Amino acid sequence: MTALVHGRSLAVGYFLAHGGWGRGGLGRSRELRLVDRADFELEAGELVCLLGPNGSGKTTLLRTIAGMQRPLAGSVEILGHDVRSRTPEWLARHLSIVLTEPIDAGALTARELVGLGRYPFTDWLGRLTEADRAGIEAAIAAVDAAAIADRSVRSLSDGERQRVLIARALAQEPRLVILDEPTAYLDLPRRIETLGLLRRLVRENGVSVLMSTHHLDLALSHADRVWLLPLGGPLAIGAPEDVALSGALERTFVSDRLVFDRDQGTFGLRGEPARAAVVVEGDGPARRWVERALRREGLAAIDASGAATGNGGAAASVPPTIATVRLGEAPRYLLEIDGERVECASLYALVRRLRESGASPRRADRT
Amino acid sequence: MPKRSRRVFLALVLSVLLVVLFVADVATGSVRIPFGATADILLGRGSSEPAWERIVLDLRLPQAATAVLAGAALAVAGLLMQTLFRNPLADPFVLGISSGASLGVALVVLGGGAAAGAGGGAIVGSGVAGAVGGMSHVAAAIAGAALMLLVVVFAARRVSTFTLLILGVLVGYAASAMVSILLRVAAPENVQSYVIWTLGEFAGVSWGEATILAPVLVVGLLMAAIAVKPLNALLLGETYARSMGVAVERNRIWLIACTAVLAGAVTAFCGPIGFLGIAVPHLARGLFHTSDHRVLVPGTALLGASLALFADVLTQLPGGSRTLPLNAITALLGAPVVVWVILARRRLYSTATG
Numbered sequence: 001m002t003a004l005v006h007g008r009s010l011a012v013g014y015f016l017a018h019g020g021w022g023r024g025g026l027g028r029s030r031e032l033r034l035v036d037r038a039d040f041e042l043e044a045g046e047l048v049c050l051l052g053p054n055g056s057g058k059t060t061l062l063r064t065i066a067g068m069q070r071p072l073a074g075s076v077e078i079l080g081h082d083v084r085s086r087t088p089e090w091l092a093r094h095l096s097i098v099l100t101e102p103i104d105a106g107a108l109t110a111r112e113l114v115g116l117g118r119y120p121f122t123d124w125l126g127r128l129t130e131a132d133r134a135g136i137e138a139a140i141a142a143v144d145a146a147a148i149a150d151r152s153v154r155s156l157s158d159g160e161r162q163r164v165l166i167a168r169a170l171a172q173e174p175r176l177v178i179l180d181e182p183t184a185y186l187d188l189p190r191r192i193e194t195l196g197l198l199r200r201l202v203r204e205n206g207v208s209v210l211m212s213t214h215h216l217d218l219a220l221s222h223a224d225r226v227w228l229l230p231l232g233g234p235l236a237i238g239a240p241e242d243v244a245l246s247g248a249l250e251r252t253f254v255s256d257r258l259v260f261d262r263d264q265g266t267f268g269l270r271g272e273p274a275r276a277a278v279v280v281e282g283d284g285p286a287r288r289w290v291e292r293a294l295r296r297e298g299l300a301a302i303d304a305s306g307a308a309t310g311n312g313g314a315a316a317s318v319p320p321t322i323a324t325v326r327l328g329e330a331p332r333y334l335l336e337i338d339g340e341r342v343e344c345a346s347l348y349a350l351v352r353r354l355r356e357s358g359a360s361p362r363r364a365d366r367t
Numbered sequence: 368m369p370k371r372s373r374r375v376f377l378a379l380v381l382s383v384l385l386v387v388l389f390v391a392d393v394a395t396g397s398v399r400i401p402f403g404a405t406a407d408i409l410l411g412r413g414s415s416e417p418a419w420e421r422i423v424l425d426l427r428l429p430q431a432a433t434a435v436l437a438g439a440a441l442a443v444a445g446l447l448m449q450t451l452f453r454n455p456l457a458d459p460f461v462l463g464i465s466s467g468a469s470l471g472v473a474l475v476v477l478g479g480g481a482a483a484g485a486g487g488g489a490i491v492g493s494g495v496a497g498a499v500g501g502m503s504h505v506a507a508a509i510a511g512a513a514l515m516l517l518v519v520v521f522a523a524r525r526v527s528t529f530t531l532l533i534l535g536v537l538v539g540y541a542a543s544a545m546v547s548i549l550l551r552v553a554a555p556e557n558v559q560s561y562v563i564w565t566l567g568e569f570a571g572v573s574w575g576e577a578t579i580l581a582p583v584l585v586v587g588l589l590m591a592a593i594a595v596k597p598l599n600a601l602l603l604g605e606t607y608a609r610s611m612g613v614a615v616e617r618n619r620i621w622l623i624a625c626t627a628v629l630a631g632a633v634t635a636f637c638g639p640i641g642f643l644g645i646a647v648p649h650l651a652r653g654l655f656h657t658s659d660h661r662v663l664v665p666g667t668a669l670l671g672a673s674l675a676l677f678a679d680v681l682t683q684l685p686g687g688s689r690t691l692p693l694n695a696i697t698a699l700l701g702a703p704v705v706v707w708v709i710l711a712r713r714r715l716y717s718t719a720t721g
Contacts, residue, residue: 068606089612092612096610096611097607099604099606103604104453105602105603107656107657108657112659116603116607116611119612119613120612125595126599172611
C-alpha cells in the first residue's frame with residue numbers, strides 16, 4: 001500500500017534574500033532551514049497531530065506539504081506525484097486547508113462559504129450543479145452546522161466559524177485536510193468537540209487529517225500518530241503513547257522550567273521541592289483536590305504511614321510534617337496544626353489557615 | 368427563492384432608474400430645450416430648431432452615453448480593487464493609474480504641448496497630437512497610465528498584494544509630486560487648462576471619441592465579468608484562493624490589467640473622476656445584501672452608471688451657462704457613503720468584541 005503523502009528528505013524553510021526582489025532573485029540568497037531531511041509517510045484515513053514549540057516551523061512544514069511553498073530540498077508526494085509538479089486545480093482536488101487566522105468573509109452566509117469549497121468542480125461562473133449542492137449539504141451535515149447554515153459568517157462564534165471552515169474544506173472532497181492550529185481560538189469544550197469532529201470525519205469519511213496544535217493533551221488522546229518538531233531538531237514520528245514513553249515528547253518541548261509527568265501525560269512547571277509535609281487522612285475525589293491545593297502552596301501530601309502521595313512519587317526525601325488534614329463529610333476539612341483543631345468549610349479557608357500559621361513556605365518567602 | 372426574486376426586482380428598478388436618469392441627463396444642460404422637444408429628437412421625430420437637434424444628438428447624447436459607460440467602468444474597477452486588496456477603502460486609482468494619467472496630461476498641457484522629449488507621456492502625447500488633433504490629452508493620459516501599469520505589473524509578480532498596495536500609493540504620490548513641480552513652472556493659462564481637466568467632465572467626449580472609449584470599456588467590463596469566480600474565492604484571502612485552485616499571481620495581474628483598462632480609459636477621456644469607484648461597490652453590497660461577485664459585478668455596473676448620470680445631471684442643474692465641476696459632485700455624493708462604511712464597520716467590530 002502506498003502512503004497518501006510521502007516526504008522524501010524534505011527540507012523546509014525560507015530563502016533570505018540579500019536585498020533586491022526576493023524570490024525573483026537579484027543576488028544570491030541564503031536559506032533559513034527550519035526542518036531538514038525529514039522523511040515521513042501519512043496514511044490514508046489517519047489523524048496526525050503536528051506538535052512543536054513556537055517557531056519550530058510547523059506552519060512552514062504544513063505550507064510546504066500543501067504545495068504553497070517551495071521546499072528547500074527534497075520533495076513532497078501525494079499519491080506518488082510531486083506536489084510542485086501539479087497544477088493548483090489538481091492539488092485543490094486532493095487536499096484542502098483550514099487556516100489559523102480568522103477570516104473576514106464579507107456578507108457570505110455559512111452555506112455560501114461552504115459552497116466556495118466546490119470551486120475546483122464548478123464552471124467558469126461557479127454555478128452549482130445538483131451534485132455540488134448535495135456535496136455542500138453533506139459537508140454541512142458532517143460538521144453539524146445545518147442549524148447555522150443560513151446565518152452570515154460574521155455573526156458566527158469562533159467555534160461555529162471553525163466548524164463551517166472545516167465543512168468548506170470537506171466540500172472540496174479532498175483526500176487530505178490540512179489544518180493549521182484549528183483549536184487556537186477555541187475554548188476547552190470547543191477544542192474537544194473539534195478534535196472529536198475530526199476524529200469522526202477520519203473514521204466515517206475516510207479522509208486523512210494533518211493538523212498542527214499547541215494542545216498536547218488533546219493531540220495525545222486523539223491522534224493516530226504525532227509528528228514532533230523540536231526547534232532545529234529532526235522530525236520525530238510515532239504513536240502518542242510511544243513518543244511519551246520514549247521521552248521524545250519531553251525532548252521536543254525541553255526547557256529548564258518544565259517537567260513532563262509521564263504518568264499523567266502532562267507538562268507542568270518544575271516546582272521547588274516541598275519544604276514541609278501535611279498528612280492527609282481520607283479518600284475519594286476530595287483527596288486529589290486537597291493534594292493539588294497543597295502542592296500549589298509548596299507542601300507535600302503524605303499518608304498516615306508517611307509515604308508521599310499525589311506527586312507521582314517524586315519526592316525523594318519526605319520533609320517534616322507540620323499538620324494533618326482529615327477529610328470529613330464534604331465539604332468539611334479538619335485541620336490539626338500547632339496543636340489546634342480548626343474546622344475549615346472550604347479548601348480556600350484551609351489554605352488561608354495554613355498560610356497564617358506560617359506553614360506555607362510561599363507565605364514565608366514573601367514576608 | 369425570495370433572495371433571488373429580490374435581486375431580480377432590484378435589477379429591474381435600477382434599470383428603470385438608469386433610463387430615467389439617462390433621459391434627464393439628455394434633457395438638462397446650459398441651453399434650455401423643452402422636454403417635449405428633447406423627447407421628439409430622441410425618438411427620431413426631428414425638431415423645428417436645427418440647433419436643438421445638434422445639441423441633443425451631437426453633444427448631450429454622447430455625454431450621457433459616456434457617463435453610463437464611465438460610471439459602470441469606475442464602479443466595477445473599484446469593486447475589483449476592493450476585493451483584490453481586501454480593503455474597503457481601495458478604489459480604481461490605488462495603483463497610481465490616475466496619477467500616471469495625470470502626469471501624462473500634465474507633461475503635455477503644462478509643457479505647452481510642444482515640449483519634445485520631456486518624458487514618455489509627452490513623446491507619445493505630442494506625437495499622437497499631430498495626427499489626431501484634439502486627442503493629445505487622451506493620448507498623454509493613456510501613455511502615463513500605461514507607464515504606471517507597467518511598473519505595477521512588474522512589481523505584482525514579485526511582491527505580496529499588500530506591498531503592492533503600498534507601492535501603488537507611493538508611486539501615485541511621486542507622480543503627483545512631479546505634477547506639482549510642473550504646475551509651479553508652467554504658464555498660468557496652461558495651469559488653468561490642466562486644473563480644469565482634473566475637475567473631470569463627461570461633456571468633452573465627442574461621438575468620435577466615444578467610438579474609441581466605448582469598445583475599450585466594454586472589453587474591460589467583459590474582462591471583469593469572466594473573473595467573477597476567482598473574485599469570489601478571493602473573499603477568503605489569497606491563501607484559501609490558492610488552495611481552491613486559483614492561479615493567484617496570474618489572477619492578480621488579470622485584475623490589475625482589467626482595472627487599468629477601465630480606469631485608465633475613463634481618466635484619459637473624462638479626467639480623474641473620484642469617489643464613484645470607492646462608493647458604488649459599498650452601495651451595491653448594501654443593496655443586494657451579498658458579497659457574491661456574480662451579483663455584484665453587474666449590480667455595481669448598473670448602479671455606477673446611474674450614479675454617474677445623476678452626478679452629471681447635478682452639474683447642470685443651476686440652469687445658468689456654467690456647470691459645476693463633476694468631481695465636486697461625485698465627492699459630495701460619495702463621501703457620505705465612505706463615512707457610512709467606516710462607521711458601519713466600526714459598529715460591526717464593536718458588536719463583535721463586546
